Amino acid sequence: MGPLILSRAAGLVVALVAASVLIFVVVNVLPGDPASVILGTAATPGALAQLRQQLGLDQPAWVRYLEWVGGMLHGDFGISPISRIPVGPEILQKLTVSAPLALGGTLVALVVAIPLGALAGIRHRRPSGVVISALSLGGMAVPAFWAGLLLISLFAVRLQLVPSGGFVPWSQDPLGSLTSLALPCLALGLVQGAVLTRYVRSAVIDVQRQDFMRTARAQGLSRWQALVRHGFRNAAIPVVTVLGIQLTSLIVGAVVIENVFDLPGLGLLLFQAVGNRDLVTVQDLVMLLTAAVLVVNLVVDLSYRLLDPRIRAR
Amino acid sequence: MTAGFTRREFLRWGGAGVAGLAAAELVAACGAEGTGRVRKDTLTVGIVQEPTSLDPTADATASIALLLRDNVYEGLVRLSPNGEVLPQLATSWQRQDNVYTFHLTPEARWHDGTPFTAQDVKFSFDRAMNPSTRPPNPHADYWEPVQSVDVVDPHTIRVTLKEYSFNFLFHMGAGSASIVSPRTIATDATHPIGTGPFRFQSWNHGASLTLVRNDAYWGRKARLRKVVFRFITDPTAMNDALLTGGLDAIGQVEGTQQLAAFKSNPRFRVMEGQPVGKVIVTINNASGPLRDLRVRRALSRAVNRRSWIEGIWNGYAVPIGSHACPNQGEPYYIDTTSINPYDPAQARQLLQAAGYGSGLTLRLAPISDFAYSMQGAEILQSELQEVGVKVTQQPVRFAEWLATIFTGPQNFDLTIVDHVEERDIGNYGNPAYYWHYDNPTLAGWLRQADADPDQTSRNALYAKIQRTIAEDAVNIFVASPHSLAVTAADVRGYPSGAVSPSLYLADTYFA
């Protein structure tokens, strides 16, 4: 296991470096630059040149790359040339919206997927099981933003129970913050839940075929009891793995959902930063998202090997 | 009045027997309606466009001035919602020929406690006029008529103009003409320090910006204790936030389709102000076929203003025929909508005559941040298709629009934008301006009009200018949207009408 971890960690470092170079190159060929955005209606060639110098845009690319990476390693994410605000704290601030959104979405997904998936797995030959898996298949085909739109249409526009968008800061009214996150979490979670339901279902079907389950049933436990005592722990392994893999789609979903509900999180920040040519913020955000995905992939991969003895043996 | 209360408030608090501001704040924060009725004193306003920075002298983004001018920053003068010039830091002034003498209030203090003096005005104006200031003032041309700025004494400043300027004083009410402190200018972009009735408290990016009452304000103090601007880009979400009590007012209404619902609801008050801003389809007069007057006239005649006004603003806009709108800020306005009126048949003939009878393809770059621009693009595409002009759309973000269309390569045929600045017809005298209209005669008239102190002859000249611009079909002039505000019914003194660049909230309170 030791050498494996080492080689995987080395692979992670290589991947991170490769990703950072890729991001830097892509972002730095963007047309339009922050200097012209700041000057706006008053740009003259002289003014542009001077501001570029002030912002450090006149230095060679490799110097800027090293400064960027070096800064990030020290926790310094630079200052946005547009809003002139440090990006690091800004990202932390946005996390107070995005993290609860992702967490809430996952929670909704689990609450939907585990009982429904288990039911569908146990009764996979009966009508109720078939109906659930058909529903989950349909749910997978629904774009998260459309789910959001339908929820807005029903709960905000028609019933006027919750606002259709926007975010009340936690410091101002925590209950209001929770309310403004309710629909987004639901939209994100239902679609994720549909995907997860299918995995739970097939995991439960697989587990039921295992010998230890037959033994448990033979000892007089009911199907459900056997599943609760022995099955779930085993079925959990693939489900946890899928949850890890779904982090990527959760991030993507959050970017779109934040746009649907006008939530000031990382996704909206990324979207706006691209529009404003805020190169510093774009670079930092994409790098962070990529790093998060790479690290989670590694952790999932390692824990999967650790949990499942059959794989460890290979 | 020396205390932080108005008389009525004082009586109310006194009667309730509450001593001390802390206790009052506590009660207000709980929203309790205890013995007497406790007045609400935090106003939450929904704003569509978040500021990009908090320094109005460095960035032209309209929302910077909207939120901060007159509330946090002040100028020599301010504009009333209807566009009249009112005293601000300059409590009075005299003009003798080309020389303005401004008498400044001796009581004003910056939010950092330092006193405000004439030196600060000189610093701000010299900075705005200096071409090497970084970043430069977005409206440096407002100081074009100025020859020199001199400090007479700590509370008097003299501004000498090259010649009389009709627009100078008006422009001093703009956000970019805010007086800034030389001691804090470096940090104003993130932590603005002004002399106004509100102090900046915090800016939660993407979510909100909070101002608190300046209890040491030199003039009449604000009635609200706190103002929270919440940034909501989606018009539906904005309206819902007001309906569900998350907002007390909507700064600028964009979702006019729901206005009827607010009008019929007694919980809300809809305020219809004057039409403000000029929504135009900008034509790049230097681009190939668009150099031909017949083609530009054909484009103008293909556009049905009524369709735009209904389709985009649900009727809450007035048609315009030239670069002026019928509000008090632009008193020289004349109706020119009958020049190049909607007439698709004529448009086709004009195109035929110009040699484009077999078709013409134009590039249109609407601004994706603005709903009116995107919807206008769909209407324009359909209308031009009727007269045989094919349109290819390439939407751009506002930031990119600024960098590539307004400045930069300016490689476009058509774009759709609302020119919100008041009295900006002078841009037609600048051949380098992004629509590339080069008419030296008209440029001369514009200079002449600005320097003419006589209202009658000045307005006659401005009328001729407007007509010429309309006849030359420089751009397609579409409409001027009504400035609309919706507030909760108990909000009083909310500024309606938006000729002023600011949302001045010092006189606003809850009934």
Added chain:
Amino acid sequence: MRRRLPPSLLAGGVLVALVVLVAVVATIWTPRNPTQVDVVRRLSGIGQNGFLLGSDQLGRDELSLLMAGARTTLLVGVVTVVIAVAVGVPLGGLAALFGGALEEAVMRVSDVLLAFPALVLAILFAAVFRPGTVTAMAAIGIAFVPSFARVVRGAGLQVMEQDYVTVARGWGSGPLRLMVRHLLPNVGSVIIVQATVAFAIAILAEASLSYLGLGTTPGTPSWGLMLAEAQTYLAQAPLLGVWPGLCIGLSVLGFSLLGDGIRDLLDPRLVERMAQT
């Protein structure tokens, strides 16, 4: 051997055929010109003013827009899958054939690419090359490349272990010959299944991007774009927010079902093989 056709294949096939049919018809005929604005008759209800499914906020015919949107959707699906197959399959095949450093490089690069959420990649692309259908197709296509490369490599490795390939190798067949004669025919079914699934994801991705204003440019009917515009009018015309979503959902469902069905039909063992890659 005759087997019953999997029900998912039938259902998916019908849905896909329907989408294709509508898209083909839309290239020749729609009830009205889908970009024709008619402000006076905007927001008409179902059947009102001769609009079968009503009209949108600018008075365009909803049904015509939906039909023309199918065309856009199919175009994006086809082009992205072609990009992904054209780049991903040779890469995966070569990795399987040669192994060693090449294989390692392909796998590492695809690891990095897989770490980029496709949408983040597309947002970056839209910023660099201007938003548009072409940009969106390129970004989605590139985002698919690693998964094709991985699947083909995985399947390819198994093919390479087969006796007949070892024999062919022993006889001195060159890599190109090996790839064309032995590898491709054997991984063909894997590619078809993967392509069908990718098609479904591409439809979802295009819709999301267009909804964000980073995909299909206005002026070209697109379901994602229609939903973005409908959002402002949910109170007045809730159905405008339903039709395009329904079209997206049914198309995605159709292609997913078709993918499942083809997989079941071709080779049930594929399921296991693909799960291992």
